[in-house]
Amino acid sequence: AQSVSQHNHHVILSEAASLELGCNYSYGGTVNLFWYVQYPGQHLQLLLKYFSGDPLVKGIKGFEAEFIKSKFSFNLRKPSVQWSDTAEYFCAVNAGGYNKLIFGAGTRLAVHP
Amino acid sequence: GAVVSQHPSRVICKSGTSVKIECRSLDFQATTMFWYRQFPKKSLMLMATSNEGSKATYEQGVEKDKFLINHASLTLSTLTVTSAHPEDSSFYICSARDPLSGSWDNEQFFGPGTRLTVL
Numbered sequence: 001a002q003s004v005s006q007h008n009h010h011v012i013l014s015e016a017a018s019l020e021l022g023c024n025y026s027y028g029g030t031v032n033l034f035w036y037v038q039y040p041g042q043h044l045q046l047l048l049k050y051f052s053g054d055p056l057v058k059g060i061k062g063f064e065a066e067f068i069k070s071k072f073s074f075n076l077r078k079p080s081v082q083w084s085d086t087a088e089y090f091c092a093v094n095a096g097g098y099n100k101l102i103f104g105a106g107t108r109l110a111v112h113p
Numbered sequence: 114g115a116v117v118s119q120h121p122s123r124v125i126c127k128s129g130t131s132v133k134i135e136c137r138s139l140d141f142q143a144t145t146m147f148w149y150r151q152f153p154k155k156s157l158m159l160m161a162t163s164n165e166g167s168k169a170t171y172e173q174g175v176e177k178d179k180f181l182i183n184h185a186s187l188t189l190s191t192l193t194v195t196s197a198h199p200e201d202s203s204f205y206i207c208s209a210r211d212p213l214s215g216s217w218d219n220e221q222f223f224g225p226g227t228r229l230t231v232l
Contacts, residue, residue: 034220036223043117043206043223043224043225044157044223049220090156090157100147100159100162101159101208101221102159103156103157105156106155106156
């Protein structure tokens with residue numbers, strides 16, 4: 001069965017620090033990969049997605065993620081976080097041509113001014 | 114991007130009653146909608162896939178008689194929690210795919226969620 005694991009449940013950073021959130025998935029075939037963000041009191045929004053092509057994907061708000069097939073990973077990065085990045089971040093996988101998304105447990109990021 | 118709404122945003126009900134939650138795609142037609150449940154401090158768990166004009170597909174462990182899904186039109190799917198109990202209290206989120214966003218694009222657009230509290 002497909003699964004997604006996010007290594008960090010809580011991350012606390014100061015503004016301007018660099019961010020990397022880990023995401024690993026289990027599925028041997030073709031995958032589509034996503035990072036979603038949920039700001040406090042708001043609904044899930046898509047940060048970025050990978051379907052094919054360049055494994056380094058750039059998303060909104062300065063986020064990027066790199067797909068490393070050999071490691072089954074899709075880590076999210078941002079070189080310099082802001083207080084407004086405080087949110088919960090979810091990695092998700094859509095595999096095997098099916099519609100459904102499998103989500104990781106989420107990482108709660110708190111950025112202190 | 115495409116907009117998905119949910120109604121109500123919050124509902125409190127007594128144990129044993131049924132509650133209906135609506136999910137609407139506001140500016141696109143969605144042949145497929147999804148219902149998720151989010152437990153406190155946990156991720157979204159897919160409950161079922163709702164297909165317009167046909168029966169929903171439920172995930173393993175989800176009681177289809179407990180969580181009734183109806184997708185009667187291309188812009189509306191409803192989730193009815195029947196004979197609700199306190200353990201059904203949760204945050205229910207729907208999402209919808211926009212088929213015109215690209216046949217290879219599986220992006221889902223999420224609603225704001227409905228918080229159900231069963232007393």
